[in-house]
Amino acid sequence: MTDQPRRYPTRQLPPSDQPDGTMLNQAVPVDPAPLGRPGGMRTPLPINDPRDAVPTMVGSGSRPGAMRTPRPDSELLTVVTAGPDQPTLVQDTGGPRQIRPDTGHTHLHVDGTRAPGTTGSGTHKGEVWSDFEFVRLLGKGGMGAVYLGRQISLDRPVAIKVLPQNLSGDDDFRNRFLLEAKAVARIESPNVIKVYTAGTHQGHHYFVMEFVDGRDLSALLKGGMRPSYEQSLDLMLQAARGLAAAGELGIVHRDIKPGNMMVDKKGVLKIMDFGLVKVVSDQFNKDAYGMTVQGTVMGTVNYFSPEQSRGQTCDQRTDLYALGVVFYELLTGRLPFIGADPTSVIYQHIHVEPQQPRTIDPHIPMDYQRVTLSLMAKRPEDRYQNAADLVSDLERMKHGLPPQRLPGAAAKSGTKASALPMVLGGAAVAAAIAGGVGWWLLGGSAAAPASPSGSGLATDVRPTAETAKTASESAKPVEAVKTTPADTVTSPAGKPPTDVAKPIDPKLADAKPADPKPADAKPPTDAKPPELTKAEPTGPESPKPAGTDSVRIAKLEIQTALAGQRFAPARQALERGRSAAPDDPEWPTLAKLIDDTEGGALVQQALVALVANELDTAVIKAEAARRLVPDSPELKTALKTIAAKQAERDALRAALAEIDGLLAKGQAIAAETAARDLVGRHPNNTEAAAALARAITARMAAESQAAKAKAVTELIDKAELALASRDFDTAASCYESAASQDPANAKAKDGLVAVAKARSSLKAARATFDAAIAAESLAQAETALTALNAVAPAAVALQAANALKDLRQRLADAEAESLAKKNVAAKRILEGIADPARPIATLETDLAAFVAQAGANDPAVPVIRDRIEDRRAIEQFAGGLVGLDQSVGKTDAAGIAQVIADRDFASALSAIGKYPGMTFDSRLLELNRTGDKAVAKVAIRHAIKDLFPETTLRYRLELSRSGQSWQVTSAQLEDAP
Secondary structure (H helix, E strand, O other), X not given: OOOOOOOOOOOOOOHHHOOOOOOOOOOOOOOOOOOOOOXXXXXXXXXXXXXXXXXXXXXXXXXXXXXXXXXXXXXXXXXXXXXXXXXXXXXXXOOOOOOOXXXXXXXXXXXXXXXXXXXXXXXXXXXXXOOEEEEEEEEEEOOEEEEEEEEOOOOEEEEEEEOOHHHHOOHHHHHHHHHHHHHHHHOOOOOEOOXXXXXXXXXXXXXXXXXXXXXXXXHHHHOOOOOOHHHHHHHHXXXXXXXXXHHOOOEEOOOOOHHHEEEEOOOOEEEXXXXXXXXXXXXXXXXXXXOOOOOXXXXXXXXXXXXXXXXXXXXXXXXXXXXXXXXXXXXXXXXXXXXXXXXXXHHHHXXXXXXOHHHHOOOOOHHHHHHHHXXXXXXXXXXXXOHHHHHHHHHHHHOOOOOOOOOHHHHHOOOOOOOOOOOEEOOEEOOOOEOOEEOOHHHOOXXXXXXXXXXXXXXXXXXXXXXXXXXXXXOOOOOOOOOOOOOOOOOOOOOOOOOOOOOOXXXXXHOOOOOOOOOOOOOOOOOOOOOEOOOOOOOOOOOOOOOHHHHHHHHHHHHHHHHOOOHHHHHHHHHHHXXXXXXXXXXXXXHHHHHHHHHHHHHHHHHHHHHOOOHXXXXXXXXXXXXXXXXXXXXHHHHHHHHHHHHHHHXXXXXXXXXXXXXXXXXXXXXXXXXXXXXXHOOOOHHHHHHXXXXXXXXXXXXXXXXXXXHHHHHHHHHHHHHXXXXXXXXXXXXXXXXXXXXXXXXXXXXXXXXXXXXXXXXXXXXXXXXXXXXXXXXXXXXXXXXXXXXXXXXHHHHHHHHHHHHHHHHHHHHHXXXXXXXXXXXXXXXXXXXXXXXXXXXXXXXXXXXXXXOOOOOHHHHHHHHHHHHHHHHHHXXXXXHHHHHHHHOOHHHHXXXXXXXHHHHHHHXXXXXXXXXXEEXXXXXXXXXXXXXXXXXXXXXXXXXXXXEEXXXXXXXXXXXXXXXXXXXXXXXXX
């Protein structure tokens, strides 16, 4: 049979939907839409400007029953599971309690509702990385920040996602970040944001994405957008196409939600933020990219699939479930499951069927409902098995044809029997109890004791017109679970009940309850208590014993109290019944039923507390349950889990204390090693992540401190060498730099003091020397020069020695001129002393003749004698240098020692003499004698064949007479002559 296009129903609007309160008499067309579904104008897609105000809508109630459920500010949730047999633990990262996100393990969500310029400049604004310029910050999250950027070469806007630098050094975070970039880059779809490139800049890991000029679907919904049915279908079709493209590569998003769907100004939807991506395909290297840790799931609680909530394996059907929740939200204007905290929402995803969309809005096309409920099937095998099949059906529906690939159950029926609605809040999850059957939370169940026949406790609770009034009035003071005609309560095993209640005496309709409800407590108008199935009497009515009415009322109150989890009123009703009929054999059974029911509820509260990671509360609830149901298998399981969690918590605390102890001792590397091991065992624990962050920070600080200490040490060493060589400027510069990096460094402080003292000593010695030169006091100048040489740099000492030489020459010339005037003979002798060719013996003969002629007291005599001694010293030391040259060439250490008394200098000369091809010779340039002491200037030429070129160095040597020779007592290198 050929499929024919379907015409989906239209509807007329009530007066409240019209601006003037009038009724529209004609149907509103459903296609084409921007007007959208029946019920007035809808906000068209796309939104022209993301900064627009909330769009104007006609009327205040465009769709009956379609009021939008307020969305929590943050819906991100991290769930940690201990294993397949243990309950899921939830870490709330937002919502009504405003708990901060676990930044170590959340993803990045950029709030599309922010107007440009309201997010701050960001730390990288204005920077240029490779071909990309940072313009402004768009948003931040635990896995990084996203910036609006510009690709310079193509002059186009881009989005740049940057991993925080403190996480770049962590392999897990870096690999997860790079996995997102690599995975998304492989997807080819107009409905998935494109990744252009990835890279690293100065330790920052980043990747560059397509920039979408629009708003995310969550922001649009919060801003008042209410798409038509056809618009909702089109959005889901685009999202399904994006998931189909990802599915072809084995990529599972795991955080599908409106906030991760960008809608541009043309109405094109693009899936973004694959920060929680999981790759299940062999196309990727699983060892490198398998980022999901066993027992760990991440996502957004309002869109969790049941398997995601349990921490089980996720595949594309997980994303399809979340997409079904989004479709549900678009169609009905509300989320399928809401609660006071994430725990209650998770419970509903696992155990509670969603309200059928058409019960909220009867105009929703039946095929839309069937697809939505199929996507939200509790078991993955009951959903679409891949996004491609969903795309096929949505394409057919877009053209008015029925879906063909619906899974079997949903294809046969457009509805499913809803489970009993639960009112969930905090750790208390209401369990429906009827007819002695305990409805156990989180999948656990335990059969209640069977009621004896004729007990008056109905196990088949069905509303009937005949008994509605009686049951309603009898149970009026009892707060019951809200039910609808479609709701039924079955036994945990799903078997039909076997016990049927006895007929209720009509007089009970007028009986007053034993536990009256306070006058100010008004039950919900739509709440209906369970009604009892009326059985036909089998014989004539016998007289009722005394107290029968009270007993039946008590039993009915017990039943209704248990249905509402009101255990104190149930026990009070039990005591009243016992007082009225103490011999009734059912009281022990009812007492045990109350204990079992309350104990079971406490066990489930303990499990829910475990789910919420509230271990202390779980312990209290479990201990209370132990007093009521000590043999409960569920309790034993809970106690076992609690014990394991307590041991795990104690071990975690001990490990954290050990890490902090290592940090206190300054053992940052050991602390980091221990913290990484702890995070490996507890990958989603915020305390472990914080400890690792502290350890990494401490290690980096220690490394930085060590590097600074090394640099300071090198500066100190350089300064000390400079100070030893009397290079005061270099020494002062190095000491000052070291002190600036380490103000408490004692060596730097002491070094600066030493430099100041040395400079002061140099200044004083130079002043003394300059004064002696000015006074032309040769003796004082020579003494001052010796003191100056002890503190002055080589250049300063050489300059002073030259000044002394000039003084000596001036004085000698003046003295010679004076003597010449007195005695020509004395002048001739002095001139002969200056002639190297005139022997000393001849000079001494000339001196003897002069003494004979002028007399021994002539002032010229000591001068001539002193000059002859100077000449003798020069010839003696020059001869010693000749012997030194020969000794060095022969490597004669003894011969060298005869001339060189300075051990270091002698050792150096002995060492260079050992080199083959060594050339060495010395030449006396100048010698100034004072008694048995002298200062000589010597030029030494040396070279090593094929190794060291010929070099001539000039030394200042201090000499001391030893018999008829002179020895070098100190040698100081000056410079090349």
